[in-house]
Amino acid sequence: MAQRTVIPFGPQHPVLPEPIQLKLTLKDEIVEEALPHIGYVHRGVEKAAERMDYTQNVFLVERICGICSFIHALCYCQGLERLMGLEVPRRAAYLRVIWSELHRLQSHHLWLGLYADAFGFESLFMEFWRSREMLMDIFEKTAGSRVIISACCIGGVRRDISDQHLQETLETLKMLEAAFDKSSEVMLNDYTVKKRTVGKGILPADKAILLGAAGPVLRASGVEQDARQTGFAAYDELRVEPVVETAGDCYARAKVRIRECRQSLDLVRRAIAGLPDTDIAVRPKGRPNGRTISRVEQPRGELLYFLAANGTQKLDRLRVRTPTFANVAPLVHMLPGCEVADVPVIVLSIDPCISCTER
Amino acid sequence: MGLIDIARSKSPWILHFDAGACNGCDIELLACLTPVYDVERFGIINIGNPKHADVLLVTGTVNKRSARVLRNLYDQMPEPKAVVAIGACALSGGVFHQCYNILGGVDSVLPVDVYVPGCAPKPEAIIEGVVMALGKMQEREHARKRGAA
Ligand code: SF4
Numbered sequence: 001m002a003q004r005t006v007i008p009f010g011p012q013h014p015v016l017p018e019p020i021q022l023k024l025t026l027k028d029e030i031v032e033e034a035l036p037h038i039g040y041v042h043r044g045v046e047k048a049a050e051r052m053d054y055t056q057n058v059f060l061v062e063r064i065c066g067i068c069s070f071i072h073a074l075c076y077c078q079g080l081e082r083l084m085g086l087e088v089p090r091r092a093a094y095l096r097v098i099w100s101e102l103h104r105l106q107s108h109h110l111w112l113g114l115y116a117d118a119f120g121f122e123s124l125f126m127e128f129w130r131s132r133e134m135l136m137d138i139f140e141k142t143a144g145s146r147v148i149i150s151a152c153c154i155g156g157v158r159r160d161i162s163d164q165h166l167q168e169t170l171e172t173l174k175m176l177e178a179a180f181d182k183s184s185e186v187m188l189n190d191y192t193v194k195k196r197t198v199g200k201g202i203l204p205a206d207k208a209i210l211l212g213a214a215g216p217v218l219r220a221s222g223v224e225q226d227a228r229q230t231g232f233a234a235y236d237e238l239r240v241e242p243v244v245e246t247a248g249d250c251y252a253r254a255k256v257r258i259r260e261c262r263q264s265l266d267l268v269r270r271a272i273a274g275l276p277d278t279d280i281a282v283r284p285k286g287r288p289n290g291r292t293i294s295r296v297e298q299p300r301g302e303l304l305y306f307l308a309a310n311g312t313q314k315l316d317r318l319r320v321r322t323p324t325f326a327n328v329a330p331l332v333h334m335l336p337g338c339e340v341a342d343v344p345v346i347v348l349s350i351d352p353c354i355s356c357t358e359r
Numbered sequence: 360m361g362l363i364d365i366a367r368s369k370s371p372w373i374l375h376f377d378a379g380a381c382n383g384c385d386i387e388l389l390a391c392l393t394p395v396y397d398v399e400r401f402g403i404i405n406i407g408n409p410k411h412a413d414v415l416l417v418t419g420t421v422n423k424r425s426a427r428v429l430r431n432l433y434d435q436m437p438e439p440k441a442v443v444a445i446g447a448c449a450l451s452g453g454v455f456h457q458c459y460n461i462l463g464g465v466d467s468v469l470p471v472d473v474y475v476p477g478c479a480p481k482p483e484a485i486i487e488g489v490v491m492a493l494g495k496m497q498e499r500e501h502a503r504k505r506g507a508a
Binding site for chain 1: 376377379380381382383384385387390394395419424453455457459460461478479
């Protein structure tokens with residue numbers, strides 16, 4: 001009779017930059033059950049947002065997650081703009097797309113690197129992170145900061161990107177693409193990498209829908225859904241086709257993200273080419289009142305904010321639903337039946353962002 | 360300076376723990392390890408096991424749940440050791456200082472040797488913080504030896 005063992009995976013683990021704990025029940029080498037324990041990075045942002053001024057909240061929500069900070073701010077500002085009846089100038093909408101897509105690129109590069117590290121391919125990790133530094137340089141140049149760029153504000157964006165910087169961005173992207181071609185080639189075609197990823201952690205389409213998966217995890221299972229199709233910011237003019245794969249395994253999830261990187265590169269270029277010449281922000285007038293829902297697409301999936309305002313400076317309620325939270329249930333479904341050695345790869349394949357999840 | 364001291368000052372191994380950060384500081388810390396900043400040229404290696412580590416790098420605010428884990432990691436590290444707090448959050452709680460689940464900065468749980476301010480601090484600043492922590496660690500070690508002699 002094989003013995004059952006319970007192994008804690010996390011909260012402090014070399015492949016996880018963030019603390020989450022999975023209690024794995026093993027029978028020999030095979031995982032029978034996985035139980036997530038969370039709460040290590042819970043801060044209480046939603047409550048804090050009720051105590052702060054609604055304009056101050058932009059800086060607070062940006063710090064829900066440092067990897068996709070701009071998109072958090074965008075989602076929040078978009079909701080408030082709807083409540084206050086503000087029309088964002090077109091140039092601001094395009095700039096928002098540019099920064100969002102750069103954040104997506106940055107986040108996917110980060111993930112591809114960490115993922116390579118999870119199956120022990122350290123030089124590939126270094127390759128992706130070296131290219132990622134080019135994107136960080138773009139942020140520093142255009143917004144003044146590397147990680148939390150604080151470029152979004154209620155009514156538009158805080159700063160413009162000059163023509164010279166747009167030109168330099170395009171040139172950097174060219175270099176980035178060349179590097180990306182090389183390293184993504186390894187990720188997709190290397191024999192050893194494929195051995196570690198193909199057929200691991202399969203999530204069928206019906207299960208993905210049932211368990212409420214989001215973003216690349218959902219699209220890798222063959223479901224065509226992307227919040228950018230709703231046409232927020234300037235996505236109504238810069239149409240986006242969702243990237244879909246059908247296999248639903250770790251390999252497909254990596255492939256979706258790699259193809260999304262190409263899509264983002266294309267989107268940034270299209271947005272720069274079509275950048276209209278208008279103001280970059282309108283002044284907010286009055287106070288927000290009423291309730292609304294705001295949806296955007298984060299690198300990890302759909303992000304949803306619910307805002308309830310009451311006509312004063314403070315919000316009644318801010319509710320955040322993040323994509324990783326949606327992807328934890330599919331993860332718990334994927335793990336049983338896999339080998340212990342595959343656990344890091346499968347956990348990373350959903351691109352967990354715990355600080356989003358717990359806020 | 361004994362052989363072990365020399366080895367430690369030339370090749371400090373670091374342990375990273377995220378006690379409740381927004382990720383911003385964590386990715387900057389990871390960026391230190393990658394080719395552009397490459398701290399490995401100073402012999403700095405990121406290690407997962409607290410029992411091998413010399414310097415503990417903490418990012419983020421400490422909350423009621425992670426405090427226990429943080430304490431635990433610190434206790435497992437062998438002497439001499441140093442703690443570096445990274446980012447506004449680890450210093451004082453940063454933007455989250457009013458949140459209900461927050462105990463405060465890292466120094467509310469552990470003795471901190473070096474504070475690296477910024478939100479998020481740049482990799483250069485983090486590297487400087489680690490180097491300063493090494494200096495402090497050595498000083499303390501010398502003082503201890505003098506005391507014992
Ligand atoms: S200091 Fe800033 S970047 Fe660092 S964890 Fe705190 S909010 Fe995030």
